[in-house]
Amino acid sequence: MNKVFKALADPTRRRVLELLRRRPMTAGELSEHFAVSKPTMSAHFNVLREAGLIDAGKQGTTITYRLRLSVLEDALLGFSQALGIGLGRAGPADEAAPELTKGTTS
């Protein structure tokens, strides 16, 4: 559950989940919505995948992500969006995943 809280604490990751709520998307399609580097987005996807909030399916070289939220996780996402948790941070990465700041080019 701690991984879920960490994953939902970041606004970029919450935005990824909001986008996946519409339909499954490839890593490239998702990255187009954010002004951050691909390694940073990839790290965000890993955090979400490790928390079990998204599912990654590989077809050739394309990775397609699908939403995998329980009702409770969905409610937590809604609450954190409504409360704007993590919006005051300077960058897309947070303390929950300090590794995201490494190797970014944005």
Next chain:
Amino acid sequence: MITRQIGSAVAIAALILAVAAGLRFAESVGMIGADGATRTMQVLIGLILAAYANFMPKQIGRARSSPQAESVAQAALRVGGWSLTLAGLAYAGLWAFAPLPVADIASMIVVAAALVLSLGYALWSFTTCRSARDAAAGR
């Protein structure tokens, strides 16, 4: 994965039987009344329904043939999960706090309405998806 799912289902079934036996014993020795035993059992059933339905949207299964089919399936699971989770919580709440004759009827209505909503939404969305696919294929 399947073994773990079966294991947890068997554990929950054992819990229900153990609680029912415990309540029966408590009732026979006069620790609780018959109403209390019934309410406790029904609250437990409602909470188990809510817990199971909570994980329903996570059962996404294999990838579908098209993104549209995927989003329809995702939406159907989400609506089903939310409606049955809320129905389970309402069921437990009714059996915990409402007068017994009210809880008896209202709890059934709540769960039946959630089932109708879940199945109705799934049928409607799959029919709409199929119609759109047929129209696109010119059939």
